[in-house]
Amino acid sequence: MSSTKASEVIEGPFQGAYGNWYLTRADVTDVQVYRAALGVVCVAQSACILLAIAQAPVPSYVYDALFVLGTGAFGVALSKIHIYMKPLHTALKFLWVAGLLGAIAILAxxxxxxxxxxxxxxxxxxTGWQFVALTGVFIKEAFCFGRAEAIGLTALIPVLLGGHFLGILPDSLEQGGGLVFVATFLYFCWRKFTQGVKDDVGDLSVFQYLAKNANQ
Incomplete structure (x- = not known):
């Protein structure tokens, strides 16, 4: 996409906390990529969980390929997500990298x-740091939009991951929780695609203000 086309104004002006701002074609593209990437993460993780619950006779590299697909897509999502607090955004990226490096170390x-x-x-x-980062994304979504599915996912990941890590969840509860996670994540992604683009963009005047002050 050319810089001229990317900067093309789609909607606006909107009144922000630090002045007026406009929604550009580049903003729309970023939101679409963010949502599509989260959708890929959802499909990859859901496939892993469902295959494991069904005890499908598939080779281990199928699970690993789905992990790689989901990890890559999550990295793309983190590069496009709009978070006002830059330190939090940086922390989520750091956690993603930590989980990726851990996975590479195991595969080596x-x-x-x-x-x-x-x-x-x-x-x-x-490897679990990526799930910590994913929980952070759901916390952001829950805080910004107050949706029950985001709140539910925020609670489900620590419970399922922590329970498995500590070995305190029976198999039946792990499997049931996994199915709930899959259904909730799919519903979350469906709702994201029906949400207004402007919602995910947020108040661009805040980002512009922060960028301006960072350069001073």
């Missing part, structure tokens, strides 16, 4: 990743 010495992490929950200390 083992032939499988996802099945091994499931069998040895202590390895979540290497």
């Amino acid at each position: 010495t083992e032939h499988a990743l996802v099945p091994l992490v499931y069998e040895k929950p202590v390895l979540l200390l290497a």
